[in-house]
Amino acid sequence: MPSHTLLEASASSVDPPAQELLVLWQHPLSREILPVGRLSFNGTTYGFDYTVAASRIEGFRALSGLGMLGQHTDSALLPAIFRQRVMEPTRPDFAAYVGTLGLSAADATPWEQILESGGGRAGDTLQFMEMPVVRGGYARARFFANGVRHIPGHVAVIAGHTLVTSEENHEHALQSLAPGDIVSVVAEEANKVDSQAALVTASGTPIGWVPRLLAPAFRRLLSSRPVELSVVRRNGPESPSHLRLVLELNAAAPSGFTFDPAGDWNAI
Incomplete structure (x- = not known):
């Protein structure tokens, strides 16, 4: 479990929880993050479907307890493979832990814990992301900034200019952020790992990346207009x-x- 550093939460944290998450799986060889499932919750029942992307992964094996590819699963309880990522309220450190997720002990349901934590565990291959949507002419996505620890010392090329961020400047930029603040997304040129890389910057200082799964979509948005994000929560340096x-x-x-x-996220 993560350390118990207090999270700052914005007003958006009182919005109704998302009803569907993408289940992401890290390929053990390529290390690519792939969307292999869709996990939904309607308030009483959990549903799970594998995605088209999962059917295209050579050698991918069905997740434990979730049937075969193409099989829909419904359950009154969060499936066991995902329940392992939830802390039980009987734990003495429960209130402190859910506090780091911007939740109170009284309303930290299993679904909200997974939503707010991303469900990742050290050495694990699974994580979760709120399903990005386009609704009413607006694109909406909510996610953790990726690669935050790799920014200090990283050589970034932005609009033809090379920028290297020190650890001190990086941490200062992070610590200066508060819920509701606006940060920018910029296309990163010559990224050797991801040709579609999209950097997140605060007042011109790189602080992380848009998740690689979303980067191509952000690059398409950037081709027509500037793209800004709002800060939902900012956690402390011990987290x-x-x-x-x-x-x-x-x-x-x-x-x-x-x-x-490409329809890779569609259920099969």
Whole structure:
């Protein structure tokens, strides 16, 4: 479990919880993060479906307790493979832990714990992301900033200019953020790991990346207009780096825009 550093929560944390999450799986060889399932919750029943992407992964094996690919699963309880990522309220450190997620002990349901923590565990291959949507002409996505610990010393090329961020400047930029603050997304050029990389910057200082799964969609948005994100939560420096910053996109979407043009996230 993450350390118990207090999270700052914005007003958006009182919004109704998301009803569907993408289940992400890290390929053991390529280390690529792939969307293999869709986990939903309607208030009483959990539903799970494998995605088209899962059916395209050579050698991918069905997740424990969730049937075969193409089989829909319903359950009154959070499936056991996901329940392992939830802390029981009987634990003495329960209130402190859910506090790091911006939740109170009274209303920290299993679903909200997974939503707010991303469900990741050290050495594990699974994590979760709120399902990005396009609704009413607006693109909305909510996610953790990726690669935060890799920013210090990283050589970034932005609009033809090379920028190297020191650890001190990086931490100062993070610590200066508060819920509701606006940060920018910029296309990173010549990234050797991801040709579609999209950096998140605060007042010009790189602080992390848009998740690689979403980067192509953000690059399409950037091709027509600037893209900004609002800070939902900012965690302290003692917390795990993958939980440092929760961001939200709520921007006008170009006609025909979709986060998943190939249909990889569709259920099979």
